[in-house]
Amino acid sequence: MTGRPCAKPQATKVAACAAFVVLVLLSICIGAGEFSPRGLFTDPQALELFLVSRLPRTVAAVLTGAALSIAGLIMQALVRNRFVEPSTAGTAQSASLGILIMTLFFPGAALAVKTLAASILALLGTSLFLAMAHRLPPAQPYLVPLFGLVYGGVIGAVVTFVGWQTELLQYIDIWTNGEFSGVVRGRYELLWGTAVMLVVAWRVADRLTLLSLGRDVSIGLGLGYQRTLQLGLVIVSVISALTVTIVGIIPFVGLVVPNLVSRIMGDNLRGTIPWVALSGAALVLSCDILGRVIRYPYEIPVATVMGVVGAFLFLYLMFQRSAHA
Template sequence: MGRAAVKDIRVEASKTSVRERTVYRLTMMSVLAGLCIASLVLSVSFGALHIPAGEVVKALLSDGDGVNRQVIWNIRLPRTLVAGLVGICLSLSGVILQGIMRNPLASPGIIGVSSGSGLAAVIILIVLPNYYYLVTPFAFLGAFAATILIYLLAWKNGINPMRLILSGVAVSAFLGAGINALMILFPDRVHGVMSFMVGGLAARTWKHFYILWPYTLIGTAAAMVISPKLNVLMLGDEIAISLGVKVERTRMAFIALASLLAASAVSIVGILGFVGLIVPHITRLIIGSDHRYLIPASALSGASLLMACDTVARVIMDPVEIPVGIIMAALGAPFFLYLLRGGIKSDA
């Protein structure tokens, strides 16, 4: 057989493989979308009062009256939707940061979102407890301010991802010291702070949903639009510059977007650190590192994971509710390790 013929066969074979890869990605995407809907229905269905899934769907899709409908529309649905939005925001923030820093340990915490919002919230809750309603805007501003501070401190003829990460660690430690100091100095007021520090969804309602959805929508849309640029940045700064990407400006825009997404989520539900680190990894193992697929897939898996974990958090020790952050870590970490050790073949 001639060399050309062999080549033809290989081209044919690899064409099949690319078709399979696309089919695989789209299948996985539909699976994730299905998972997302399933999590939503389950999350609304389970609770102190169990409502069968059929009734949930009926109540969601049609008018009517009754206790079930009241419970669903007034209590469970808003909370579940907030969980979904938070999952989307934190996951996207993590994907973006891991991408631009080309570092698997990057997460919203690394750009100061956790420590910045934490300190702001602690200051309000401990020092000025009468102004508790300011926690959300202050946590948001604190997170954003910490990001700006870290970015400025890391700037030296441009931003080097490693320097950004190290300056993030240092600033977070510094702000963390402030948080701890306040908690030690006011031990009697610590209880109110704890739920913010571990992140929880208790009593989240339409009000929170209305604050959160514009950020989620804008952030997700922006992330989808710039996802090809994120792929280019993955090739390294020099190649990206060669391809005409304004690397510094693009990176700054990405960091601002990541901070905005994470800050809006954290200011509503408190510090849920784990989601932004682990959901991107889980999704990458499933769908690959092409951000055009990774970004929508992460949004879907982040939303499903958080809604599912929140359901567990409400049900597992009923009537006591466990903060969702604890469930996330307890279930997410082993699942992640399982994937990491080859539970899913990632040759696609």
């Protein structure tokens, strides 16, 4: 049954696009302040609310969701393992270590500079993870994600310990527990950097697919293996650093979205990247909307909602997998 690509991919694609549009509209309309789309043209205050808060928040959720799921997809291709993602395997933790170091030693640095430091640390942390993951026996597919969890946990613990010693724990919480309530005009624009990464990822999609076929096949087909690996690492690290700095860590997105899309459409990234991005955006948008309505007018951080929703999706994937195995 799952042997062939989805029998009606066209219908699935149309449904996905429609759901996405509805979610964007919902995200714009829902919030603590009064707002109706009609007011955009008549009420200057509504327009102001839209431009300062609702639009940035929606854009941020879309960019974050799309970018995190693509980062997960690429990381899975680099490591050749379906169960890793940047937020559990040390990339996001390394990024937050970068921000912590900047906060401690250069507290006055601009956000862009902090993000750059976070990117560099994320790149180092992920390269080390990749180097070690490639040494683990490939016949044991669950070893890599387990190792990633331990590795990410150790770096996360360092961040917490240093934060505790320096009384920055509350501050650390801002970037370890992702939420969009702080996103307003002027405070999220760096996130557009993830869009650049998405375009780069799409342009090199074929090479990333080849990477996932392994080193020997890639080299045999004339791919610059090391360079492609490095490019993939940069994309994953920059996306993680940008989202951690501006939104905070959101778990599970990079794990479940690529797996769900792969189940339906396969692993040819040239074709799947747009749909992974769209589904990731839709998932993060829905979790953010849920977080806004559950305790209206108060908010639950998107990372918390995603923790619950993502866990269920992950369980679904696992049970589906064993049913077909």
